[in-house]
Amino acid sequence: MLPFRGMSQTANAVRAEFRARPPGPFDTIATTVREVTLRRRLIAYLVRADLKKRGANTVLGNIWWILDPLLTMLVYVILVTIIVRSTREAYPLFIFAAILPWKWFSSTLNDAVTSIIGREKIIKQVKFPKIVLPLASVGGGLISFLFGLIPLSALLILFYSTHISPWLLLIPVIAAVQVVFTMGVSILASGLTVYFRDLGNVTGHALRIWFYLSPALYGTEQIESLATNHKELFTLYELNPFAGLFESYRDVIYYGQAPEWNLLVIVLAESIALLVAAVLVFRRLESSFAKVL
Amino acid sequence: MVSAIDVGRLGVRYNLRLNRKNTIRESFKNMASWARGPQHFWALRDVSFQVDHGESLAVIGPNGAGKSTLLQVLAGILEPTEGGIAVNGRISSLLTLGAGFDPDLSGRDNILLAGEFMGLDYRLMRQRLPEIIEFADIGQFIDAPIKTYSSGMNARLGFSIATAVEPDVLLLDEVLSTGDATFRTKSQERVRDLMKTARAIVLVTHDMSWATDFCNHAILLEKGHIVAAGNPRAVVDIHVERSEQRRNGETPNPLPPIVDAGLARIGLAPASASG
Numbered sequence: 068m069l070p071f072r073g074m075s076q077t078a079n080a081v082r083a084e085f086r087a088r089p090p091g092p093f094d095t096i097a098t099t100v101r102e103v104t105l106r107r108r109l110i111a112y113l114v115r116a117d118l119k120k121r122g123a124n125t126v127l128g129n130i131w132w133i134l135d136p137l138l139t140m141l142v143y144v145i146l147v148t149i150i151v152r153s154t155r156e157a158y159p160l161f162i163f164a165a166i167l168p169w170k171w172f173s174s175t176l177n178d179a180v181t182s183i184i185g186r187e188k189i190i191k192q193v194k195f196p197k198i199v200l201p202l203a204s205v206g207g208g209l210i211s212f213l214f215g216l217i218p219l220s221a222l223l224i225l226f227y228s229t230h231i232s233p234w235l236l237l238i239p240v241i242a243a244v245q246v247v248f249t250m251g252v253s254i255l256a257s258g259l260t261v262y263f264r265d266l267g268n269v270t271g272h273a274l275r276i277w278f279y280l281s282p283a284l285y286g287t288e289q290i291e292s293l294a295t296n297h298k299e300l301f302t303l304y305e306l307n308p309f310a311g312l313f314e315s316y317r318d319v320i321y322y323g324q325a326p327e328w329n330l331l332v333i334v335l336a337e338s339i340a341l342l343v344a345a346v347l348v349f350r351r352l353e354s355s356f357a358k359v360l
Numbered sequence: 361m362v363s364a365i366d367v368g369r370l371g372v373r374y375n376l377r378l379n380r381k382n383t384i385r386e387s388f389k390n391m392a393s394w395a396r397g398p399q400h401f402w403a404l405r406d407v408s409f410q411v412d413h414g415e416s417l418a419v420i421g422p423n424g425a426g427k428s429t430l431l432q433v434l435a436g437i438l439e440p441t442e443g444g445i446a447v448n449g450r451i452s453s454l455l456t457l458g459a460g461f462d463p464d465l466s467g468r469d470n471i472l473l474a475g476e477f478m479g480l481d482y483r484l485m486r487q488r489l490p491e492i493i494e495f496a497d498i499g500q501f502i503d504a505p506i507k508t509y510s511s512g513m514n515a516r517l518g519f520s521i522a523t524a525v526e527p528d529v530l531l532l533d534e535v536l537s538t539g540d541a542t543f544r545t546k547s548q549e550r551v552r553d554l555m556k557t558a559r560a561i562v563l564v565t566h567d568m569s570w571a572t573d574f575c576n577h578a579i580l581l582e583k584g585h586i587v588a589a590g591n592p593r594a595v596v597d598i599h600v601e602r603s604e605q606r607r608n609g610e611t612p613n614p615l616p617p618i619v620d621a622g623l624a625r626i627g628l629a630p631a632s633a634s635g
Contacts, residue, residue, distance in 0.1 A: 109476040116473060120464045189460030192453070193477045194436035354439045357432065358374055 095350050096343065102196040109195070113203035117178075118210065132214035136163070136170050143284060155286075157321070160227045164320040165283035165313045167215045168242070172249055172309075173274045175208030179253035180260050180267050187360045197353050198346070201257035205250050212242065219320070232323030241315045241326065244335045248308050251341035258349040261359055281309040286317075308334045362448055364529055364560030365411040365434065370443035372404040372429055372584075403429040404584045407443070411577070416561035418571035418592055420599050421581035422606070427564045430581065431531050434562060449528025449559055452478075463507035467498060467517055470506055474521050488524045495550075496520035497543070516543055523550050530558040532565075568596045 090098070103110070122128040140163045148158055155161055182200040183190070190197065216238075223231055260266040282290065287310060294301040304310060311334035315326035376399055404426045411417045419427050432438040433445060435453040460477070461470045471492055475485035493502050496517040501509060509517070532551065555561050555574060565571055571578050571592050578595035580588040580602075588598045602612040 106476075106479070108482060109479075112473055112476045116462060116465055116469060119469070120462075186460075189477055191432070191437060192460045193474075195477050195479065355375070357437045 092347055095347055099196070099198060099346050099350065103198060103202065106196060106199050110199050110203050110206055113199065114206040114210065117203065117207045129214070132211045133218050136167050136215045137218050139170060140166050147284060157227050157230065160222060160230060161286075161317065161321050162284055163219060163222060164317045165281075167212070167219060168245055168312060168316055169278060169281075169283060169309070170215065171208050171212035172245065172252075173278070174211065175204050175249050175253055176256060176270060176274065178207060179204040179257045180270050182253075183257045183261055183356065184264070184360065190360060191357050197356055198254060198349060201253040202250065204257070205246065205253050208249065209242075209246065223320075230321060230323055232319070234319040234323055234325060237319045237326065238316070241312065241319070241331065244315075244331060244338060245312055247335065247342055248312075248338035251338055251345040254342070254349050255345040258345075258352045261352065261356055277307075277309065281307055282313050283309075287314055305330065306333075306337075308337055363410040363446075364413050364415075364448055365409075365417075365562065366444075366446040367410070367434075368408050368444045370404055370407040370430075370433065370445055371402060371441050372426075372433060372438055373441040374401045374403055375399065376401055402584050404433070404581075407581075407584070407586055409579055409586070409589065411560045411562065413559045415577060416555060416563060416575045418575035418578040418595075419562060419564045419581060420566070420568070420571055420578060420596065421587075422603065424583075425581040426584040427581055428533055429584075431533050431562065431564055434529075435531055447529055451529045451531060452522060452525060452527030453531040453533075461506045461514065461518070464505055466505055467496075467502040467509070468493070470517070471521055480525055484525065492517075492520045492524045495524075495546075512540060512543070519547055519550075523547075523554060526554065526557050528559045530554055530561045532561065532563045568600070571596055 118129070121131075127134070140159060143162050143166065144159050147162070179201040182204045183197060186200055223235075256266060256270065287305075290304055291301055294304070311327075311330040315331050315334075318324050318326040407426075407430065409417070419430060421427050429438065431453065433440055434447060435451055436447075437453075460474070462473065465473065468489070471489060472482070472485060475482065496502075496513070496519075498509070498513045498517060501513065506514065506517075552574070561575075563570065563575060575592050577590065578592040579586050580595050580599050582602075587602075588595045605612045
């Protein structure tokens, strides 16, 4: 029973008493994990709905998930081998090892940016944990990445069979680190877009710059040789999670060797920190989504 | 006994600086003019009431009084800025019908997706699927994308989904006028059935006959405050009178003390109004 009968205090004092206290960070994370596990079916449904839509709206349907990374690779192969005249052996495989995870990341992020604002109406109608929306984007991206492994396998088997090694089995481990990182970025971006609509315009360009700054079309050793006199600059460069991720993918796919574990662990640590921060920020913003949208 | 709905000193504040037109440029402008102009708007303030089990409450009032905001808070969509609400039982809200559908998905997929959004058990939803389709009466269109539906079909499907599962607490927002005459009769019948089985109902309506015919209690909201509360007929009379005054260009007493029309019955003592 709420004590508003026959009170002698002033209204403001009573109001202050009723004001809700925000939960601590540990509670927030625990609640979020619990809610997401409870709503895993909703996430699965959203992913399935998204796949259905994307498949139904184009003539070639889901074949595009295989064609898309292949065509992107083709563009860069033409650009780099014919115009820049790179002499690297098996260059298509070299860049494909980076383009595939990058496509996954960039398409997920593009999707996540609109995941909340695109569901404006249902948010104003039904109560549900909004975090499932960016997570569904991550899930959808993961599936298209899995499809992307088909052209990768084809490329390896048909043209570059000498590059096949048991280290390829580590792709899921590296991909798992990338999932954590992608979740963090997607959650943060989806929440912030509600408040800053221009974020959608910014992401496209930010992604492009990020891609060229990351060792996708070139190897890290090229950056390292450029920065021989400035070791600290190279360290800074390596802090980019995609430097570590691309290198790791390339180690197992192109070089057929073990990834640099230290680097991968650092990327994982960065990703976990980002994810925790993203969830905390998201939960703070979430309560006003229905008001701002 | 615990009430089905217990609302105490509820206040919901909107930040006027944060709106959908927000861009980074606007934010800088806002920062520059931080001190000027009103920054907040109270959509609801000091709203207290209770709804007991088996009772129904009509919420009436002019446009912009905060009626829909109140329902959104009760449904858990908006968080109260201050005050407290307690709702005991499963809530089903019929807010804007069918607006949340995904236009590219089929009706069937949308039913299942809506069920997931509402957090309903998927087995229950699958089991109710034929019933929902049957009630919505959209025939073979059920497997066509929602974007091909007429607005009437859309509303019918929305109504059918929202009422498919018997809730403990039912929130209704102007839903009783969807579709054609046949469907309206059908839907009113269903709402009446739900009102019989639901443990508590909050109904937002502009149709005064619904308030007087189906509700035990009523509150009149104006500018976010409860202006009158109690017996539905008395409250409706006050509302009609004040609307009349407004139409004639007069301003009714801006914030009169709560008109006591059986306040004690909804857990409100007149003393709380002056507090």
